[in-house]
Amino acid sequence: MSNKEGLSDDSERCAPPVYQLEDPMILVPSSGDTGVTNDGRIDIDLHSNLTRSIVRWASKAERGSKQYRPSRRLTVHRPWTIRLNIVIQIVGSRGDVQPFIALGQELQKYGHRVRLATHNVFESFVQESGLEFYAIGGDPKELMAYMVKNPGLIPNMKSLRQGDIQRKRSIIAEMLRGFWAACIEDHFVADAIIANPPSFAHVHCAQALGIPLHLMFTMPWSSTAAFPHPLANFKAGKISPEVINFASYGIVEWLTWQGLGDIINTWRHELDLEPIPLTVGPVLLEQLKIPFTYCWSPALVPKPQDWGEHIDVCGFFFRDPPHYNPPEDIEAFLKAGPPPVYIGFGSIVIDDPAKMTSIILEAVKICHVRAIISRGWSNLGEGLQEIPEDVLFIGDCPHEWLFQHVSAVVHHGGAGTAACGLRNGCPTAIVPFFGDQPFWGEMVAAAGAGPPPMPQKTLDSKTLVNAISFCLQPEAMTAAQEISSQMATESGVQAAVQSFHANLPNTMLQCDILPYHVASWEYRKLPIKLSKMAAQILIDNSVLTQSDLKTYNTQPIFITNPRWDPVTSTSSAYIGWVQDITSSSTGIIRAPISELRRSNVEGASGGETAGRMAAASAKKFGRFNMTVLKGLGVDIPYACAEGFRAVPKIYGEEVKDYGEVKDWSSGFVVAGKNFAYGITDGVTGLWTKPYEEGKSEGALGVAKGVGKGVLGFGSKVASAGLGLVAYPGQGICKSIRHVAKSHTRKVVKAHRFREGEKLAQNVSEDDVLAVLSGFKRAQDEKVHQMIRRSSST
Structure with a gap:
């Protein structure tokens, strides 16, 4: 259709232009589910087991997504005064970097400190635009040459570990570490992250720092029935085009995770983060509802109706025209x-x-x-x-x-x-x-x-x-x-900056003493949020010490493994447990051998070598025992409890959310709620379900209600009983892990203190007095609030 026809009526503008697949009849290789075409897309056989499973899921998700009725443009506009350290993480060519230079320049107008982290070759391009630059490694010219030779973000499975593709994996591992360093190095600790999706490090850096993340991109990356993923191509089939379109995003993400999941989880281990399960990685961004801004004109591709409020289409990003005298x-x-x-x-x-x-x-x-x-x-x-x-x-x-x-x-x-x-x-x-x-x-x-x-x-x-x-x-x-x-x-x-600000947790970000600064610390004795500079001024004036402060996360990210039913959840947990046991048991043998080789290289004595080998073996044996106990006593019961808790979703009932299990205390809270509500709802459902269904469908409804009531009683009571052990056990394990895996948190704290020291070097006497008086006022207010709450109860 022409542009005129597509935009003449306001209601029609909500529908994107028709996107025809270039060659829907391309056949996939017989050896697998997918192949890569000459134009870089992925051939997907809709009759394979994998794609059938994803399409079944997509059919349900696509129907559920139709409840959204988003506006075409942003509806939230608010003034912004808090000044943030923002890292923009970009992978790609000059054309990928240039729009974010325009974005960074606009963010600077709000007082934000903007650092653009990308490939080394763009250093002068970024710095000449007035933005901070941080090199993350990776040669875009090499990446572009690879993409032309072997087009497509997703190579076939066999080639992943051969030649150019192994080199690409090494480049990605290098860039992941570079992106993390860009978040904390050189007297700069990020308060928020903006990224394009192929940078891959974004959500993991945000989780490690406990800060907001906002994704921006020039191509569709969010599931929609309006058009397929740009990297997907399909063999013809009888499935609804809308379902196929929706499923294509999950399939591409699944294949991406197959190729890069091990690299990402290895790097997450370096950051003291838990590994992401295979089933969670491909849907992580959509599961977390990470805010997304698409950098294209709605005049060309309007926002699809099934994209939620956390997704915006803002228009193309244009930088200010550079001063140019042509040759x-x-x-x-x-x-x-x-x-x-x-x-x-x-x-x-x-x-x-x-x-x-x-x-x-x-x-x-x-x-x-x-x-x-x-x-x-x-x-x-x-x-x-x-x-x-x-x-x-x-x-x-x-x-x-x-x-x-x-x-x-x-x-x-x-x-x-x-x-x-x-x-x-x-x-x-x-x-x-x-x-x-x-x-x-x-x-x-x-x-x-x-x-x-x-x-x-x-x-x-x-x-x-x-x-x-x-x-x-x-x-x-x-x-x-x-x-x-x-x-x-x-x-x-400008619209993208509005979108970014609209999705920030304003009240969580603000320092209680300096309202234009972002909070990085919390006073241990009272819930007072402090910025890096305010905290350092209080330390310099002997009001506080570093030990009086704990790290404050403005937007914590909790990654969970959603469960659908007790059978798949328990079997999945069991398979994972067996894999962990196998890995741990082989480590008992491999670790001493590695120590033997290291000792031979170093020329260690026989006694020293034997000691090293014994210590390595004992360490792996201890880890093996912990894996066995944790799997049997915590992981499998937890998965089973969550699976039983999710059963009512099968027949359309909303499942109560009892909160996240973050530590031992929240584990006991969730267990108590799950037990109390589970028993109560399970028992009362035996007669409320037949009554509710009977009102709408008569005798047939009563029969349905009896079935739902019995199924709900069994699943809720089972979850309640298992949860008494599983949820506290999961919380205790997380608390132990939090104490044991503290290196990254200590590094982040040290960098925040260093930045605070630098910020406090040039403060005026008025600033010092404002912070000291503001802290005293905040203390008094918090104490009065606590007194009022205690008296009211």
Whole structure:
């Protein structure tokens, strides 16, 4: 449909443009559930066991998601005064980094300190924009070359541990550590994290620090029935397209976790975080309802109806146009004739640049158009002996400036380049290589502003001629101009900052003494929240010591393993327990052997070697015993209790939430509530369920009610009994682990104190007096509140 047709009626704007799968008949390899196509998408066989299971889940989830009725744009706008340390974590090319530079600059206007953590090669690009930079490692050029050679974020399972893919896994492990360091190093401890999803470290860093997380991205990453995941491709089937679309997100996430879950859990171990179960990793972000902002124009892709309130579509992110004086050759070429067509593939590393250059030059010649060709990372046009008069090869040039002077754009389909072209009213032809590029090609084509995308593997001069000719038609120009006029009314960066602020826990963040500062500490004797600077001033003036303070988490993240029924939950826990036992038992043998080898290398004496081997074996034997006891006494009963507690969900009853088991005290609280409510609800349900169902369905309803009552009685009483042991046991284990795994917390505390010391170095006398008097006032207020509460009870 054209843009005009899609946006003329306000109600129709809620529906995204139709997204057709490029090749729904592609067959998957017979050896597995998935394969990777030439355009980087994943072939998914809808008849495989895995996908059938996920589709069944998606069918229920998709029906449940229809209860949302979100607005297209943000509805929450509030002033913001608290100044935060914000880390922006980005993986990708220059086109991925550039929108977040615009975001960082806008965040700075609110007084936030913004650090952009990304690849080393973008250091000058970030710093010249006035933002702090932190290098996380990983060469984007190498990543881009890998993606072109082996397109798709999800390689096949066999290739995961071979050659290039093993190298990619090593790069990701390096970047995970880099992202964590960016959160705590150099007198900077993050108070909030903004990230694009492929950075992968985001939610784990946020959990370790107990701070808010907000994801932002230029391609769909949240389950929706409106369109499939941009990286998914399907074999034809009879399943509802809406269900298939919804399921595609879970399938892609599952495959991603298969390839990276072990790397992430190894790194989480370094951060003293518990491993994430296989069944939780793929759904973690959606389970936690992490706020999400999508950086594209709702004029091009409106917000789907089944996305909740924590998801916003804000518009493309545009930075302030850079001051740019064009080189003489560009300026002269633009003045020498009609507006040219722009052709360029930016950060893409093409296998055969010479062949691509030949295709482009032949198409330009046949179309009788003038063209500006960007050399890009592939260095198109290198070694040409003769360049046509109507063609100019250029190096780096800001698209914001250049696209004002061209008639159409042909590019790889990066979201930022597509946005810039459409913002300037340029019809757009997309040659996708991998990732979300086919998606943006389809979206532009659906809006009538360009031809269908042309996968680079099949691109030839004839195809490119047809694409350029399409872009120069009046209809395409009109559609592009209409999108441009819609985008002119949007302020994507400003709306994204509003979205970020709207999802922050304002009251949790604020320091009780300095309201413009974020709380990092809590006074142990009274519930007073203190910022790093306020705490350091109180320490410097001998009002408090460091031991008087405990770490304050502004937004704790608790990751749980949701259970569906007692059979699957218990069997899953049992399988995990067997795996842990196997790992622990092999460690009893492997650990002494490792110590023997180490001792031989170090030249240790026989007695010392024997002692080391005995100690290593004893340590692993102790861990083996703990694994056996914890599995039998805690993990399996806990999973079984949770499974029985979840049974009423099967017949549509809402299950009470008794809170998280965080430590030994909350474990006993949850056990008590589960026992009291479980017994009461189980017994009363024996007659309330038949009565309620009978009122609506008569005799048949009574029969249904009897069945629900009996099933509910059995499951709730069973959960109540098991929970008396399971929930306290789980809480005790977490308390023990909290004490034993304290290294990361100590590191974070040390870095917070260091930042506080630096902040307090340049405070004025008035600031000191304000903090001292404010702390005394806060103490008095808290004491009076406690007195009032005790007297009222």
